Amino acid sequence: MRKYTIGIIGAGMIAEKHIQAFQKTGRAEITWVARKDKSRLNGFASRYGIPRGTDDYRELLADPELEAVVITSPPYLHRDMFIDALRAGKHVLLEKPAAINRKQLHEMLEARHRFPHLKVLDCSCRHARLQPKFRFVKEYIRSGQLGEVYFIHHNGVFRNGRPGIEYHPAAKWFLNKELAGGGPMIDWGVYDLSFHLGLLNDEPELKKVHHAFVTSGLDKKDPGTPVYNVEEHGMALLEFDNGLRYYWERAAHANVEAPHETRIYGTKGGLKFAFCSWDSPLITFFDSENDGTGNARRVDTEVDMSSHIDDDYALAEHFIGLLDGKEDPLMPIERAAKHLEIIFKVYEAAGVKLP
Incomplete structure (x- = not known):
């Protein structure tokens, strides 16, 4: 070839x-x-x-x-x-x-x-649509086992994981909003939106940012550069035109650690998992037996990741x-632009001026 x-x-x-x-x-x-x-x-x-x-x-x-x-x-x-x-x-x-x-x-x-x-x-x-967990969860939703998805809750909150400080400390540009665009809400947020909106065929359109905040300065560690103006921790509650609500939280450094977890709530069932390829392959499905009339049921499945060499x-x-x-x-720039527009609106709702 x-x-x-x-x-x-x-x-x-x-x-x-x-x-x-x-x-x-x-x-x-x-x-x-x-x-x-x-x-x-x-x-x-x-x-x-x-x-x-x-x-x-x-x-x-x-x-x-x-x-x-x-x-x-x-x-x-x-x-x-x-x-x-x-x-x-x-x-x-x-x-x-x-x-x-x-x-x-x-x-x-x-x-x-x-x-x-x-x-x-x-x-x-890269970390979203190219790995087996994305395809597995998308098929679960397509099959109708969740019913209508009405709420997605996602958090990825870490301690001492700031690019330019603890992670890849030589790359100080990560700490400057004028160079990087922002902190974890844009750096990792593009992956979060890529994964979660991709599960729904990229059909939901943002209707409203109900609430958003960003914060930084959560410790006194010297960043090693005079310019450090990106957020360390942020959160947003979004509403989409199809009625979907999306709770989204990201932190490169916060005083509580809550590593990757996505919860997808549907009218018939729900899923809980960590979406990154290096996280646990376990995906948990919740529903009720006998088409919703019986006892609550939980089914744990490990996604086969053996064919996935790595995301890169x-x-x-x-x-x-x-x-x-x-x-x-899987991610044309036109679609990536829609995700960035959501992130820009979240920043603005949090009172952050774009670069």
Whole structure:
């Protein structure tokens, strides 16, 4: 099978994950890497056997032999890189979040519409739609065993998990709203919305943000940078046009730990599980026997995760499937933009000014 030539824009930790995943597929040749820090460029390229490197991503885009790019730079840079890549005729795998404000997002969507023949995939499908638990839960809902889904409750609350401090401490841009777009509500929120709204075929449209808050400054640890203005903990209660209510809580650092748990409530039954691929494979189904007239029942099922190598590999394989013309994107940028609009409205309801 043919291999695709791919260039990597950005050369941090996330770029390394993409490179390793694409190389593992055997279907990609990483022929370029772009990194602004020229002093570290050659070492990074040689470590992964990448033949060409540049400190100007536009040089990479000018190569007519290059077919696709992966944009892994901090979010505030995505707009220009994305638009330039499309103008250069490259397919794009775009790291999340796609943009940090509506103006950037609008310009990116306009550019995408001018180049409909190019393949574009947003990475917010990575931890959500590419793994067996998503398919298992979606089939449960499709089968009608839950009845009408009227409420989804999700929390992912962690302690000492802040990007730029405890997690990947060298990446201080995570702590600056003007560079990252925000804290966990946007960083992880894109995955939460990708998973939960995807279960319902992306049909619900946001009607109202009933309540939202964000907070930070929950300890006195030195962040190691003068700018630290992203939230550490946030919550929102959302209402959608089909009557669905969605309670959504995220924290990279809070004084109570409540790791991933999703509860889906339907008129006939319900589900409880942790959606990430590295969490427990256990999914619990609740209903009443005899079509709702009998005793309460609980059924525990372990989803078979044996075929799932990891989320990054699944993402690389899916992108190659798009390039082959055999798959449709599980997260086109148009859909990712709808999720970001929900997040922007949550921030605004919490009194946060967008970058």
